[in-house]
Amino acid sequence: MAPTVDTLLELYDQREPITNVTGAWHLHPKTIVFFYYDLADPKEERKELAQMFNRIGLRCNVRMERLERLDVNHMMAWVQAHRDDLGEYAIELTGGNDVMLFSAGVAYGKTPCRLYTRTRDGRYIALPSGEEVKASGGSFTVAQRLLLNNATLDRFGRLTPADLKAPLVDMAHRLLGIQKKHPRQWTQHTTCFQQCASRAEDHAVTILLDNANCREHGVSLGKGKLLTTLLKEGALTKAEACDEGIWVTFASEQIKDCLCDFGVWLEIAAWDALRSCGAFDDVQLSCVVKWDNEKIINELDVVATTGMGLMIVSCKTCAPDLKAVAELNVLGDRLGSAHTQTVLLCMPKANEKLDNIRARCDEMGVHLVDLRQFDREGLRGHFAWEGKTLRTGRK
Secondary structure: OOOOOOOOEEEEEOHHHHHHHHHHHHHHHOEEEEEEEEOOOOOHHHHHHHOOOHHOOOOEEEEEOOOOOOOOOOHHHHHHHHHHHHHOOOOOOOOOOOHHHHHHHHHHHOOOEEEEEEOOOOOEEEOOOOOEEOOOOOOOOOOHHOOOEEEEEEEEOOOOOHHHHHHHHHHHHHHHHHHHHHHHHHHHHHHHHHHHHHHOOOOOOEEEHHHHHHHHOOOOOOOOHHHHHHHHHOEEEEEEEEEOOEEEEEEHHHHHHOOOOOOOHHHHHHHHHHHHHHOOOEEEEEEEEOOOOOOOOOEEEEEEEEOEEEEEEEEEOOOHHHHHHHHHHHHHHHOOOOHHEEEEEEEOOOOOOHHHHHHHHHOEEEEEEEEEHHHHHHHHHHHHHHHHHHHHHOO
């Protein structure tokens, strides 16, 4: 349990606003005082900080106090002048700059108090003991972390957290293997399922793949055919030829919806790798995100938190284009670039090259992950490394 703090004295960091949350999130002070040098509108900054804290459930009084840039005694004098009002107080050393840190050191030297900071490996510790302090509010959920950047997790898309049970996840990995091996056939069958399902009754799990669609997309029954493979894997429970085409019965309405979606199996596999690798605090699939005071809505394939860090994974079942890289880069910037890592997970065909896209990703700070290089365990290991690096703030 984090120690009780009445007042937290914080070095305001205008460059990385998320850093200003670290102390309050771990210690839950009654009052937090941010020291700053130059701010155009400190009242507006205070208002925005208070609103941000409220959004993530932190209830504390927020104050802003200006320091004289070259007078390192100013913080010490302020502490002495307000000592009776501070109660149990501490100084938070995360953020700010070297002059502010020195000011805090002078104040501490005059009147010793508790000190806290975030280390380079992502831990939050007390000084000088180095004892780790766990956050009073626990780990950030995806919804809470999005709120720090004026974004709201409005709802989930095709699949909700309740849908992501072991049988569906295991099937996703099996079917993804088939999709990787036969990408052209998979695309044709998915298109056929989409078109025929759109004409069927709502909630129907048995639909007719009519002859015209079957011929156009190369769908047929028989040994070695994809429909037979889907029967074997349990995605279909029945497939019977008739004069009009092929009647297929899906294992469930959920499986039908997934087989009508080109990228869902890859998204589930990515979600599972992030969730099971042990490096992330919360992982969510298919997040529909709204931005405060805007009508813009984005759907994020997979989102995960690790400490103060946020990871966004965009999944592509082909070689991605430059537009996909640019869109992901913009999202990363909006969600706090210094503490957010964007990942483009793609599944290109065997002969597709990624040299140009990889160069563009490197320029924009997007991590490109080629699924051709990983099996299930390999992908989990890769994301474990990504998550541990992001937690430290080094990305």
